[in-house]
Amino acid sequence: xxxxxxxxxxxxxxxxxYQVQPNKRSVQAEIEAVLSKMHKGTxxxxxxxxxxxxxxxxxGQVIHFDTSLSIPAQQWKKALNSLLPDDISIIDxxxxxxxxxxxxxxxxxxxxxxxxxxxxxxxxxxxxxxxxPYQLDHEAITQAMRQLVGTxxxxxxxxxxxxxxxxxxxxxxxxxxxEEGELIFRFVGNGFLYNMVRxxxxxxxxxxxxxxxxxxxxxxxxxxxxxxxGKTVPGHGLYLWKVSYK
Amino acid sequence: xxxxxxxxxxxxxxxxxYQVQPNKRSVQAEIEAVLSKMHKGTxxxxxxxxxxxxxxxxxGQVIHFDTSLSIPAQQWKKALNSLLPDDISIIDxxxxxxxxxxxxxxxxxxxxxxxxxxxxxxxxxxxxxxxxPYQLDHEAITQAMRQLVGTxxxxxxxxxxxxxxxxxxxxxxxxxxxEEGELIFRFVGNGFLYNMVRxxxxxxxxxxxxxxxxxxxxxxxxxxxxxxxGKTVPGHGLYLWKVSYK
Numbered sequence: 001x002x003x004x005x006x007x008x009x010x011x012x013x014x015x016x017x018y019q020v021q022p023n024k025r026s027v028q029a030e031i032e033a034v035l036s037k038m039h040k041g042t043x044x045x046x047x048x049x050x051x052x053x054x055x056x057x058x059x060g061q062v063i064h065f066d067t068s069l070s071i072p073a074q075q076w077k078k079a080l081n082s083l084l085p086d087d088i089s090i091i092d093x094x095x096x097x098x099x100x101x102x103x104x105x106x107x108x109x110x111x112x113x114x115x116x117x118x119x120x121x122x123x124x125x126x127x128x129x130x131x132x133p134y135q136l137d138h139e140a141i142t143q144a145m146r147q148l149v150g151t152x153x154x155x156x157x158x159x160x161x162x163x164x165x166x167x168x169x170x171x172x173x174x175x176x177x178x179e180e181g182e183l184i185f186r187f188v189g190n191g192f193l194y195n196m197v198r199x200x201x202x203x204x205x206x207x208x209x210x211x212x213x214x215x216x217x218x219x220x221x222x223x224x225x226x227x228x229x230g231k232t233v234p235g236h237g238l239y240l241w242k243v244s245y246k
Numbered sequence: 247x248x249x250x251x252x253x254x255x256x257x258x259x260x261x262x263x264y265q266v267q268p269n270k271r272s273v274q275a276e277i278e279a280v281l282s283k284m285h286k287g288t289x290x291x292x293x294x295x296x297x298x299x300x301x302x303x304x305x306g307q308v309i310h311f312d313t314s315l316s317i318p319a320q321q322w323k324k325a326l327n328s329l330l331p332d333d334i335s336i337i338d339x340x341x342x343x344x345x346x347x348x349x350x351x352x353x354x355x356x357x358x359x360x361x362x363x364x365x366x367x368x369x370x371x372x373x374x375x376x377x378x379p380y381q382l383d384h385e386a387i388t389q390a391m392r393q394l395v396g397t398x399x400x401x402x403x404x405x406x407x408x409x410x411x412x413x414x415x416x417x418x419x420x421x422x423x424x425e426e427g428e429l430i431f432r433f434v435g436n437g438f439l440y441n442m443v444r445x446x447x448x449x450x451x452x453x454x455x456x457x458x459x460x461x462x463x464x465x466x467x468x469x470x471x472x473x474x475x476g477k478t479v480p481g482h483g484l485y486l487w488k489v490s491y492k
Contacts (some may be wrong), residue, residue, distance in 0.1 A: 011369040035381045089369045094441070123257040124303070124374055 003098050004076060005064045007091040012057040013127040013236065014087055019051040027052075027061075027088060034083045035065060047102045049109065049243040055194075055235035057128070059112075060091070062243040064102040100245075106190075108172070108244035111197045113185040128235030129182070136183070136208035138176060143214035144207040145174040147221075148200065155224040157200050158193035161231070167193055167224075174200075186241075195232050202230035222243050250322060251310045252302070253337040258303040259373040259405065259482065260333055265297040271308075273298075273334060280329045281311060288440045293348045295355065295489040296438075301481035303374070305358075306337070308489040310348040325379050346491075352436075354418070354490035358441045359431040374427070376483030382429070382454035384422060389460035390453040391420040401470040403446050404439035412441055413470075418472050420446075432487075437443075449476035 008031075020032070028046055035044035047060045071079060076093035084090065101236055116122060116129035116134070125131075151170040173188040174195035185201050203220065206212045212220075212230075221230045254277075262270035266278070274292055281290035284293035295308045307459060356412065362368060362375035363382070371377075397416040404413055417432040431447050449466065452458045458466075458476075465475045 009369050011372075086372055087369055089367055091366065120333055120337065123255050123333055126257075128370055160320055 001066055001068055001099060003064055003066050003096050004093055005062060005096040005100060005102065006076070006080075006093045008058065008061050008063060009073045009089045009091055010058050010061065011087040011127070012052065014066075015054065017052060017054045017056070018048055018058075018061070022238075027058075030085055030088055031063065031080075034080060037083065038069065039077065041065070049102050049106050050192075052238075052240050053235050055127075056238045057236075058240040058241070059080060060110075060242040061240050062102050062106075064096065064100060080193065094121060101183050102243075105245050106243055107241070107246055108188060109192060110186065110188045110242040110244075111192060112187075112234065112239045112241045113197060113201045114239065115185075117183050118181040118183060127236055132183075132205070132236050134209060136205070137210060138178065138183075138208070140210070140214050141208045142176055143206050144204055144217045147214065147217035148174045152221050153224055154193055154196055154221070156220050156226055156229045157196050157203070158226065159195040159199075160226045162194040164193065168191065169196070172181075191206045197238060198232045198235065199226075201237075202233045204230075205233070206230040247312055249312050249313055249342050249346060250311055250319065250339055251342040251346060251348065252322070252326075252339045254304065254307050254309060255335045255337055255393065256304050256307065257333040257373070258298065258301045263298060263300045263302070264294055264304075264307070264402060272276075273304075276331055276334055277309065277326075281313075283329065284325065285313070285314065295348050295352050296486075298451075298484075298486050299441075299481050301373075302484045302486070303482075304486040306356075306488040307486050308348050308491075310342065310424075312344060314337060332418045338486060348489075351491050352489055353492055354434060354436060354488075354492075355486070356432065356434045356488040357438060358485045358487045359443060359447045359479065360485065361429045362427060363429050364427040375481050378429075378451070380455060380456055382451070383456065384424065384429075384454070386456070386460050387450050387454045388422055390450055391422060393460065393463035394420045398467050399470055400439055400442055400467070402466050402472055403442050403449070403474045404472065405441040406446070406472045408440045410439065415439065415442070443484060444477050444478045444481065445472075446481045451479070452476040 010027050015027055020026050020028045031046050035161045046063050046065045073093050077090045080090045114129045115132045116125050119133045121131045144245055149171050153168050155167045169191050171189040175186045177184040191196045207214055259368045261273055264273045266272050277292050290311055292309050292311045319339050319341045323336050326336045340437050360375045361378045362371050365379045367377050396416050399414050401413045415437050417435040421432045423430040
């Protein structure tokens with residue numbers, strides 16, 4: 001028995017999210033079905049760094065699983081890619097120590113949120129960018145982003161549905177990347193609450209269009225109340241970009 | 247009665263091509279269905295600059311149709327976009343003279359073929375780029391491209407299925423655009439035969455990997471025989487980029 005860690009990428013468009021849900025297509029179910037087939041019907045459970053929601057993409061999601069097969073790690077990638085549907089791609093597979101856990105050992109995660117800012121929509125980007133053709137004050141957004149770096153109770157930026165008690169998280173980097181016709185919101189932190197990135201982006205858009213001031217971010221954090229933050233932006237602009245371990 | 251001309255873009259992934267085909271999803275059928283609905287059931291026929299195949303995309307396809315509705319041209323765009331599926335986008339609608347024809351009045355067309363050249367595939371580009379992770383001699387391809395500019399009988403670069411007799415076309419510009427991890431083949435001409443761009447790219451790839459020499463292109467043209475040219479590359483990398491009229 002050995003434990004394998006794998007970096008995977010997926011196009012979230014046709015998934016109801018990462019996690020297994022009855023009668024719905026999920027990334028986890030697709031991977032577990034392929035692994036079970038490879039293990040002649042023995043169910044294989046896959047553990048991810050965390051779940052992603054419907055339509056949300058991954059450039060560098062990380063999973064782990066245990067196997068009794070004697071396939072060398074470097075051949076796993078080819079085997080899995082040949083069996084998986086084409087909206088999931090295995091980037092890397094390596095052997096790891098038995099006590100490694102894709103979720104519990106995470107030290108840092110990066111998410112990116114992509115927006116298309118051109119006046120016209122673009123059919124080729126409709127599943128991959130949130131189309132937002134409105135004027136935004138980039139300097140104000142950048143100022144607001146600086147308020148978010150640090151360790152805070154992010155209750156205000158978390159779906160009210162969350163059952164987790166400890167809502168303290170640390171954001172290490174928050175920045176705005178500008179490319180022609182695109183805006184990318186980048187977040188690096190030790191962990192993220194349910195819908196946290198999407199609510200943070202929705203609130204930063206309120207700052208960008210002048211509905212609230214950059215300095216209001218601190219007040220919203222202090223309120224510890226979801227209703228003071230902005231809207232949850234759509235899932236299809238969100239990417240789990242990178243997961244880091246010790 | 248007035249005639250309208252419209253520039254449209256579509257993601258070809260979920261279409262069996264531009265043209266109406268029984269029991270298959272086509273761009274033309276989707277647009278005609280919406281127009282018929284707007285005209286209270288009266289069938290409206292749409293004429294395009296030319297058809298595109300299954301999976302082939304359009305950034306600037308052009309269509310025309312006649313209407314008895316008194317909607318101003320600038321409101322047509324909004325009306326059509328609100329009724330059409332989200333893989334078709336209306337870029338522009340303007341009124342045009344009665345004798346204008348989207349197909350017969352074409353003076354120039356531009357096609358682009360996009361390839362992803364990174365070693366790894368990319369789930370987000372799988373419907374929009376042909377993945378070709380092999381070494382290519384760009385200088386040889388560029389030399390071969392120069393042989394293609396001019397007026398020739400392109401029988402060798404045309405699907406044997408074509409029923410058109412006159413296979414003489416003029417290519418004005420043929421060039422290779424290089425971006426990080428991408429290669430784009432650009433063709434501008436007065437018209438293109440069935441599968442012509444895809445066979446030209448397939449043949450240029452033969453040049454790029456050294457299977458044939460840049461100077462062999464002239465021989466292939468002279469043979470007037472499809473079997474001397476390269477493979478037809480997949481449709482999903484092809485874009486009808488622009489159509490020009492007088």
